[in-house]
Structure formats: structure tokens, C-alpha cells
Amino acid sequence: MILLKTGFNDGFARHVKPVYMYGASVVFILVTIALVIATFYTLYIKKKKNSFKKSIGHTLEEWITEVIINESSVGVAVPENLEKLFKKPQARQLVIDELVRNKSSFLGSVSENIINLYYQLGLNVDSRIKLDDSRTHIQCQGIHELCVMEQKDQLQKVYRFTNSINKDVRIEAQTAVIQWYGFKGLRFLDVVSFPITEFQQLKLLELLRQLPFTNFSNFNKWLTSTNDTVVSFALKLAEHYNQVQVHKEAEQCLQHKNEAVRVQAVKTLAKIGDSKTAHLLTLAYEKEKFTNKLNILKELPKIAGDNQRDFLIVQLHEGHEYLKLAAAKVLAKCTSEGMEILEAKSYDTPVPYKDIFLHLKSEAER
């Protein structure tokens, strides 16, 4: 009715011949049928894969466990039924997955036996082939397998991926190189031109934390890298490992064009700085934006003293309330008579200094 009233039906019928409508309906039905068939086919393939996994999973698990808990897995005989099975790529991948999973959980003889079995079944070749695959998730899988199975002879190939255009491949390769060579593996920082994300930086630091510390070789190069994330990461390393010898280079990073680098430089200098660092940070403060101003005030308590009193008193009067509070905290904590200055200020100008003073007083009493 609505269509008739609006005249839509007339116009529509005039311009679109019935034969086109039939044609469109047929195409629509065909596309729908194709979609339904494709969906069912995908589900069938998935189901087939799963049932294959289930059918051999238990047998494989039993056999793998028997082999890896033995004194030595060298020269182990593969049962006939499994030998045939190992010709299927799906079954081989299943074994790799099981071995990788188990290798990540055990050390000692079990771990050695897992690697021996991986070699003996030629699964290292399967992992190596994955590195040449054009699909990045397969490359990641290959790198991960080689990393867990300690295939250090693949360093050259894996090392190239540390500067891969793909973020995930890069992350996997950088992790592998460090897992294998610890602090020496960080030499990829010399050449990496793509960003190292914050998450990856944290992941690498956590990985390094579990490894025995050896010296850094190219710190100066990293701190002057054209890749800002490398500079940032190097500053983090300097902070975590107290690399006081790069103090001067870290100071220069206070002038870096990238704010994230400058923020990290402040944190690093607060840890490795000398008697002049507090003054340097107060000089840098003037040119900074809000985030790094607050960052400087948060880091200053680690290094500030009476020499910074005048600077801090000025900051009490200027800028955002957060900056005032942060400056007051440093003043109270690091300078003699800091609390007295704040108390006097709270009488002179109660808003906002009375609240700030009371807040710091209660904090000090806690």
C-alpha cells in the first residue's frame, strides 16, 4: 500500500524488467547455496582434522611419554603404525606441538630426550621449512618451534627475521635470539629499523631478567639510533642494569625529539645520574609538556636536594594542580624545612596549599 501511494511501485516496474528480477533471484539463490555448501565443507574439514587428532592423540601421547622419560631417547625405535603415520604432515605437526608443549615445562634429561626425539623424527626440517612460508603466522610458528627446541644452528635465518616487516614475526625472532644467546642476542638492536613495541620491550626485559647478566656491547650505538624505540629500550636497559657509564649519552636524550624517549631518559637518569642530574632535570623541565613535567617531578625525589628548593618553590605557584602537588611532595621529602615552607604557604594562601599541606602531613605520619 505504501509503495503504491508513494508511486514507488510504478517507477520501479517501469525501469526494472521482470526478467532482471528473476535473474537477480536466481543469482541470490545460487550465492546462498554456495555459501551454505562452503560453510558445511569447512565444518567437515575441521571435524575431520579434530577426529584425526583425537584418534591418534592418545597413542602419540603414550609413545612420546614412554620415550622421553627413558634414560636416553637416542636410537629409539618408532613403532610401525606410528612410522606410517609420521608420513602425514598433520600427524608430524601434532608431534611437534606435543613436544614443544612438553619441552617448555621440563628441564634435565626429559628436556634433552625431547630434543633428541625431535631430531630423530626429522621434525627440525619441518620447522625450518616453515621459515620459508609466505604466511607470517606459519613463520612465527616455525621460529617458535626452533627456539623452544634450541636449534641454534638456525640463528642466521632467524636473525634476519628480527627486522621483519611483520610485527609478530619480528617479536618471535627477537625473543628467539635472546632465548638462545642472552644479552649477546641484543645485537639485533644495531640494525633493527622497525619499531619495538612497548609490549615487546617489556617482554624482552622480562626474558633478560631470567638470564645471567653479561656486558652490553654497543650501548652508545643504541642510544644514538635513528629508531626511537631502540633508544627508548636502551635507556630502559641502562636503568634496569645500572649502566652508569652511559650517563652522558642518556643526558643527551633529554633533548630528543621524541617525547617517549625524553620521558624514559628522565627515569633512567634518576637511577644512574650523578650529583648534577637533578639540576639538569630542572633545566629540562622548562621546555617540557605536562606529561614529562609531571614525570620529572615524580622522579626528582630519588635525586633532589636543597639545591632544588628554589625551583620547587617556583613550581608550587605555577601550572596544573597535579604539578603543584608533585612539587610540594619533592619539597617536603628532599629539602630541609620543606614542610615548614609548605605550612607557612598554607596559612598565606589556604587554597589550594592548605589541602596540599594536610595531605602531605598525613602521608608523612603514615
Place this chain on the structure above:
Amino acid sequence: MKILIAEDDSLILKTIELCLKRDGFEIICCMDGLDAMEKIEQLNPDLIIVDIMLPYFSGLEIVGKVKQNKNPVPIIVISAMGQQTVVDEAMKLGADEYISKPFNIAALTAHIKRLTSMEEVVA
């Protein structure tokens, strides 16, 4: 000596089971927290090895529950790398020992022997 192992990864569970069986222990296996809780009540194991991350009941819940009993049995907690805060919590709840993945089966066996010999001395 009955040891209950609660671990949701079947291959890891099987590996620990076979290694400890070889050392002469009687092993009870569980793949989730609920099953572990039930078997602890029914079978009274002499020692419990429990993974922190388990379905239904976590390893921490199991430690808490077992250590509330009148005669609590020793518990070894298995944790993944970087779970130190959870491990600290487990120790506060009364876990007797912890071991982080990846671990050496020999180290696990040493913990078991130490804890069970201590139990014998106490008994």
C-alpha cells in the same frame, strides 16, 4: 606412598606420572580442580602436587582447602614462569614447596622425598 597430581595438561601429567611411578610411588591423576578435590577427600593421598592454573578450582583453592583439614598433607605447587606473586600466595596459604616450569623431574622427586621423609619423622 600415594601421590595425587592435579595438572590440566595431559602430556605433562602423564610424564610426571610415569616418572614418579618408576620411582615406586602410587599415583592418582586429576585433570581439573573439581576432580582433585573429590579424590583428595575419597582417597586420602599422602602428598599432593598441584598446578596453579586448573579448571573449576584453582591450585590456590585446593591448597587453602587442604590446609584447613585437621591433618593436612604436604603440597607441592607447580607454577608457570613469572607467577611469583601467586606462588607467594600459595606459600602463605600453607603450600610446603613450589616448583616453577620448566622444572627438572629430579628436583621434583627430591622435594617429594624430603617432604615425605619429614612426614615420617613427624609420624
